[in-house]
Amino acid sequence: MHETIGFIGLGNMGEPIAANLLHAGYRQRVYNRTKSKTARLAREGASVVDHPADVAEPGGIVLTMLADDRTLEEICYAQPSFVDRLGSGGVHLSLSTISPATARKLAKHHEEHNVEYVASPVFGRPEAAATKKLFVCTSGPAEAKKRAQPIQAAISQGVFDFGADAGAANVVKLCGNFLVAASIEALAELLTLAEKNGVSKKAVAEMIGKFSPLHAGYANLMAEGRFEPAGFRLALGMKDVNLIMDTAASSVTPMPLASLLHDRWLTGIAKGRENLDWSAIALDVDENAGIRAEAAP
C-alpha cells in the first residue's frame, strides 16, 4: 500500500488524475473549492477536507492542479498553507500550467520551508487524463523527482525530465502549447484558403489527418465547424498565449507568431467566443475572408 498523498484542485483535469491515483493504490486527502466536485472521489475512498492546508501531513506529498498562477500562489501563501504543514522533507508536485517565473518564485518560497517543489505540468486533455495518456514534463531537485516518479508513472504514459530548475518544465510546457496554438492558426488559414479556392475543408482536413496526428483533431473540428462543447475553452487558450507572451517579453525573445496568436485570440474574446473551443478562432479567419462563418447547429 502506498503512502497517503494530498490533492488540491479537482477540475476537468485534476479529478481524473486523482481518480487514477486512487485506483493505483494511493490513499488521498482531497480538497476542492467547489465541494460538490469531490463527490465521486469520496465514493471511491478519498477523504475530503475543508481547508487546502488539511490535505498535507508532515514530510508528505501534495499534488496541485489549479487554474492559474494567482490561484496557486494564494493557496501556497495562505496562512496556514499546505506548504507549512508539509514542512521538512515534504514534496509539492505542481501540475498546473503556470509561468516559469511563478514556478521559480514558488520553489524559492518552498525551500525556505524545507519543502521541495517539483514542477510537473502535463500535456493532454481530460480524456487523456482519464486514460493515463498524459505526458509529464518535470523539473526540480533530483531526490524529490525520484520520489515523485511512481506517482507520475501512475497518471501518464511518459515523463520528460528537464533538470533541476523549477521553471524549466513550465518553459517546455509553454513551448508545447505554443506549438499547438500555432498549428491551430495555420490550419484555420489554410482551410479557409482551400475553401476560397473551391476545395472543401473536409477533403483537406482528411488528408492532413493522415500525415500529422498533432493536426488531425483540430483540422476536423474546423472542417465541421464544431466548436461546442469546448475541449479547451478559448478563454483558457488566451491565458496560455498570455503566459507565452509574458515569458517571451521577460526573457527578451521576440516572437512575432506569438504576437499574431495573441491578437487572434483576443479578437475571439472580443467577438464573444470565450466559451467555444479555442479552435473557434477559425471563425474569425473565415469572416476576414468574407465567408459568413457560423458554428455548426
Next chain:
Amino acid sequence: MHETIGFIGLGNMGEPIAANLLHAGYRQRVYNRTKSKTARLAREGASVVDHPADVAEPGGIVLTMLADDRTLEEICYAQPSFVDRLGSGGVHLSLSTISPATARKLAKHHEEHNVEYVASPVFGRPEAAATKKLFVCTSGPAEAKKRAQPIQAAISQGVFDFGADAGAANVVKLCGNFLVAASIEALAELLTLAEKNGVSKKAVAEMIGKFSPLHAGYANLMAEGRFEPAGFRLALGMKDVNLIMDTAASSVTPMPLASLLHDRWLTGIAKGRENLDWSAIALDVDENAGIRAEAAP
C-alpha cells in the same frame, strides 16, 4: 511491359521518380536542360532526347517536374511543344508545385489541343522520391486520372484525389507546404524561447520529436544548427511562400501567418542564406533574440 512514357525535368525530385518508373517497367524518353543529369537514367535504359517536344508520342503520356510556373509554361507553349506532339488522347501528368491559376490556364490550353492535363503535385523530399514514399495530390478529368493511376502508384505510397478542377490539387499542395512552413516558424520561435529561458534546444526538440512526426526532423536540424547541405533550399521555400501569397491574394483570403512567413523568408534571402535549408530562418529568430547565431561548422 508498360507503354513508353515521356519525362521532362530530371532535378533532385524528377530523377529518382523517373528511375522508379524505369524500375517499374516503363520505357522512357527523357529530357533535361542540363544534359549531364540524364547520364544515370540513360545507363538504366532511358532514351535521352535533345528537345522537350521529342519525349512525346501521339496519344501518349508525358510527366513533367519543373522548377516553377514559368519554366513549365515555356515548355508547354514552345513551338513545337510536347503538347502539340501528344495531340488527341494524350495525357500530361504535371508533378510540379505551381500556382492553381497556372494549372487552370494550362488545363485550358491543353484542352484546346485535345490533351488532358492531370495535376499531380507530390509531397516529399528527394529521399522520399527515391524510396517511393511520396504522396500524390491529384485532380483533373476522371478518365485521364484513371490512366495515370498505375504511374502514380509506382512512385508513391498514396494518392489523394481532389476532383476534376485542374487547380484543386495545387491548392492542396500549397496548403500542405504552408503547414510545413508555419511549423518551421513555430519551432524556430519556441526553440529560441526555450534557450533564452535556460532549456536546451536539443532537449525540447527531442520531446517534440516523440509527439509529432511532422515537426521531428526540422526540430532536430534547428537544435543542431545544421542547415547544410540543404534538404530544401531557402530560396525554394521563398518561391512556395510566394505562390501561397499570390493564391491568397487572388482569392481574397487574408492570411497573416503567410505574410509573417513571407517576411521571414525574405529576410533569409536578404541575409544571404538562400542556399541553406529553409529551416535556417531559425538563425534570424536567434539573432533577433540577441543570440549570436551560426550555422554548425
Next chain:
Amino acid sequence: MHETIGFIGLGNMGEPIAANLLHAGYRQRVYNRTKSKTARLAREGASVVDHPADVAEPGGIVLTMLADDRTLEEICYAQPSFVDRLGSGGVHLSLSTISPATARKLAKHHEEHNVEYVASPVFGRPEAAATKKLFVCTSGPAEAKKRAQPIQAAISQGVFDFGADAGAANVVKLCGNFLVAASIEALAELLTLAEKNGVSKKAVAEMIGKFSPLHAGYANLMAEGRFEPAGFRLALGMKDVNLIMDTAASSVTPMPLASLLHDRWLTGIAKGRENLDWSAIALDVDENAGIRAEAAP
C-alpha cells in the same frame, strides 16, 4: 502662347490637371476611353481625339494619368502608339502611380524610339489637383525634366527631383503612399483603443488634428464613421499596397508593416468595402474589438 500638348486619361485626377493646363495657356489634344468625360475640356477649348496615339505630334509632349501599370503599358505598346508618333525629341510626362519596375521598362522602350520618359507621379487628392496644390515627384533625363518644368509648375505647388533613374520618382511616390496607409492603420487602432477605454474618438481626433496635418483628415473621417463618398477608394488603396509589396519583394526588403496593411486592406475587400474610402479599414479594427461597426447613415 505655349506649345500644344497631348493628354491621355481624364479621370478624377487627370481631368482637373488637364483643365489647369488649359487655363495656363496650353492648347491640348486629349483622349479618354470613356469619351463623355472629355465634354468639359472640349467646352474649354481642348481638341478631343478618338485614338490615344492621336494626341501626339512629332517631337511634342504627352502627359498620361492612368489607372494602373497595365493600362499605361497597353497604351504605350499599342500599334501605333503615341510613343511612335512622338518620335525623336518627344517627351512623355507620366503622372500615374505605377511600379518603379514598370517605369524603368517603359523608359527603356521609349529610349528605343528616341522619346524621353519623365516620371512625374503626384501627391494629392482630386481637390488638390483642381486647386494646383499637388506635389510632383520627378525623375528622368535632365533635359527632358527641364522642358517639363513649366508644365509641372502649372499643376502643382512644388516639385521634388530624384535624379535620372526613371524608377526613382515612383519609388518615392510609393514611400509616400505607404506612410499615409500606415498612418490610417495607426489611427484606426488608436481610435478604437480610445473608445474601448471610454474616451470618444472625436475628442482624440480633434487633438491629433492640432498636431499633425497628415493625420487630421483621416482621424476625422474615422471619428465620424463617414466613409462615403470615397475620397480614395479602398480598392485603389489595395492596388497601391500591392505595388509597395511587389517593390519590396523584388528589392528584397522585408516590410512587416506593409504586410500588415496588405492583410488589412484585403480584409476590407473580402468584407465588400471596396467602394468605401480606404480609411474604412477602421470598421474592421472596430469589429475585431467587438464594436458593432457601421458606416454613418
Next chain:
Amino acid sequence: MHETIGFIGLGNMGEPIAANLLHAGYRQRVYNRTKSKTARLAREGASVVDHPADVAEPGGIVLTMLADDRTLEEICYAQPSFVDRLGSGGVHLSLSTISPATARKLAKHHEEHNVEYVASPVFGRPEAAATKKLFVCTSGPAEAKKRAQPIQAAISQGVFDFGADAGAANVVKLCGNFLVAASIEALAELLTLAEKNGVSKKAVAEMIGKFSPLHAGYANLMAEGRFEPAGFRLALGMKDVNLIMDTAASSVTPMPLASLLHDRWLTGIAKGRENLDWSAIALDVDENAGIRAEAAP
C-alpha cells in the same frame, strides 16, 4: 505671489518643468531620489527636502513626474506619503506617462484621503519642456482641474481636457505615443525601401519633412543614422509600447500594429540598443534587408 507647491521627480522632463514654475513665481519644495539633480533648482530658490512626503503641505498642490507606474505607486503608498500629508483639499497633479489602470487606482486611493488626483501627462521632449512648448492632456475632478489650470498654463502651450475619468488623459497620452511609435516604424521601413531601390534616405527624408512635421525629425535621424545621444531612449520606448499593449489587452482591443512595434522594440533591446534613441529600431529594419547597419560615428 503664487502659493507654494511640491514637486517630486526631477529627471530630464521634471527639472525643466519645475524650473519654469519657479520662473513663473511658484515657490517650491522639491524632492528627487538622486539629490544632485536638485542643485540648479536650489540655486534658483527651491527648497530641497529629504523625503518625498515633505514636499506637501495640508491642502496644497503636489506635482509628480516619475519614471514608471511602480515608482509613482511606491511614493503614493509610502508611509507616510505626500498624499496623507496633503489631506483634505489637496491636489495631486500627476504628469507621468502611466497606465490608465494605475491612474484610476491611484485616483481612488487619493479619494479615500480626500485628495484630488488630476491626470496631466504631457507631450513633448525635454527641449519642449524647457521652452514651455509641451502639450498637456488632463482629466479629473472639475474643481481640481480649475485649480491646476494656471500651473498647466505655465509649463505648456496648450491643454486638452478629457473629462472626469482619471484614466482618460493617460489613454490619450498612450494613443499619442502609439502614433509616434507607429510613425517611426513606417519611416524606418520606407527609408530602407528607398535605399534598396537606389534612392537615398536623405532625399526622401527631406521631402517628408516638408509634408509632415510629426515625421520630420525622426526621418532626419534615420537618414543620418544619428541615434546618439538619445532624445528618448529605446528602453523608454519599450516601456511605452508595453503600456499600450497592457491597456489594449485589458480593454480587449486587438492592435496588430502595436504587436509589431512590441516585437520591433524588443528586438532592439535584445540587440543591445536600449540606450540609443528609440528610432534606432531602423538599424534592425536595415539589417533584415541585408544592409550592414551601423550607428553614425
